[in-house]
Amino acid sequence: MAPLPGKLNPCMPYWIRDQEGRLVRIETPRATELEIILEVMENQPEDQHSQHGQGNDPNLYRSMRDRMHPPRMSAPSCIIPPTEQLIIRPHIVPLLPTFHGMESENPYAHIKEFEDVCNTFQEGGTAIELMRLKLFPFTLKDKAKIWLNSLRPRSIRTWTELQADFLKKFFPTHRTNGLKRQISNFSARENEKFYECWERYMEAINACPHHGFDTWLLVSYFYDGMSSSMKQILETMCGGDFMSKNPEEAMDFLSYVSEVSRGWDEPQQEKWGRGQFSKCQEGGCTV
Known part of the structure; x- marks a missing residue:
């Protein structure tokens, strides 16, 4: 068989006539070889040790010494940065109360004092909730600061969420139950004034x-x-006639007696009780 006349391209198929005079397509070995080589080059994975294509990853060029030292970055904050701008004046931070996470500290008292400071420095156009959210981390120290940094990054959006997580951590159930027992089992001490x-x-x-006791129970526990x-x-x-009062009146009367008795000493209390008892029986005492 002889190829058709004309110039042949080594990379292209060509046609020849067989012994019976029919045209037959011949695929050149060189073309097939080139296709295989190109396919292998395209699918070949890049050598992980080569520097080709690694210009966008600076970590690949870090030495062993560099990798043994911590990177110059901090963990993301648990508080999602608000979109509103808030300028914190330097003189505000030193006036904030501090909370260290100790058992003797009262989380409720800390939040109340913190909110009082924020209310004092609130400026026109500044959302009070935003100010509290931004300033509260400055009040936490030691164990309390460690707790805040351990929270999941970008998990807190509002001051309400931050306050709830804070109380959940530092006012656990066992502490609530202990304080509730102090209220329900309350008793006067020896020689204690009213x-x-x-x-x-x-x-x-x-x-x-959050003790959950109704007013009438609070009056009853104290009485x-x-x-x-x-x-x-x-x-x-x-x-x-104390027990005839409604719960709110009874609480108010106990507070009134406390204020009045503040100026008494024990002998005066006994004298007042003996001298005024008959008058109160006749017409009662008005509060």
Whole structure:
């Protein structure tokens, strides 16, 4: 067989006539070889040790010494940066209260004091919620700061969320139950004055605002925990009709007796009780 006349391209197929005179297509070995070579070159993975195509990844050029040292960056904050701009004046931060995460610290008291400071420095056009969200991390120290940095990055969007997570961490269930027991099992101490007893009881209530007790239960717990002399003073001042008051009136009356008794000493209390008891029985005492 002889190829058709004309100039042949080594990379292209060509036609020849067989013995019977029919045209037959011949694929050149060189063309097939070139196709295989090109396909292999296109699919060949890049050598991981070569520097070709690695200009966009600076970590590939870091030495062993560089890799042994920490990078110059910090972990992302758990607080999502707000879109609004807020300028924090330098004189505000030193005035903020601090919280270290100790068992003796009261998280509720810290939040209240922090919010009072924020309300003082609120400026026109500045959202108070945004100010609290930005300033609160400056108040946390030691264990409290470590806790804040351990939160999942970009997980907090609002001041309400940050406050809830803070109280969940530093006011756990066992602490709530302990304070609730202090309220329900409250009792006066020996030789304790009425106003001292009442102030200590109110401190226990304020230390656990989420105690869940109704007002009538709070009055009952305090009344049951009073000494006999305190109950005598209380009943004397209200004409022996304390339990007839509604819960809110009873709380107000206890607070009133506490303020009045602040200026008494023990001998005066006994003298007042003996001298005024008959008057209160006749017409009662008005508060």
